[in-house]
Amino acid sequence: MDARGIIGWNLRRLRVERGLSQERLAFAAGIDRAYAGRVERGSENVTVTTLEAMAKALAVPIADLFVVPEPDATRPAPLKAGRKPMG
Template sequence: MDARGIVGWNLRRLRVERGLSQERLAFAAGIDRAYVGRVERGSENVTIATLEAMALALGVPVAELFLEPEPGAERPRPLRAGRRAKAG
């Protein structure tokens, strides 16, 4: 897996673990939602500043975005589509 693929893999994994949509992550990081999708698919060359903004929004060190997945690891699953039920 190339570096863009590793970053995309980890970005999606961390985002889903935190229950964030691409839109919420993009808003928190100050970037475009479509850009987050392209990064997750490994089709974007990301700047260090953007990586830093996304890592900050996720609450992780930038280095966590570069961890290589375990051999045979399953691709991170997407969040369930639709809005969350309102608490109450």
């Protein structure tokens, strides 16, 4: 897995663990939702500044985005479709 793939894997894993949609993560990081999706898919060369903003939105150290997944790890499941109830 290349660096972009590792970053995308960890970004999705952390976002799903926190129950955030791509849209909410993008808003919190001050980036476009489509751009966040491309970063997750590993198709975007992301800047350190953007990585820092996303890590801050996820409340994790930036280094957490560079953790190499175990070879047998399964891709994080997507969040349940639809809007969350207002709370």
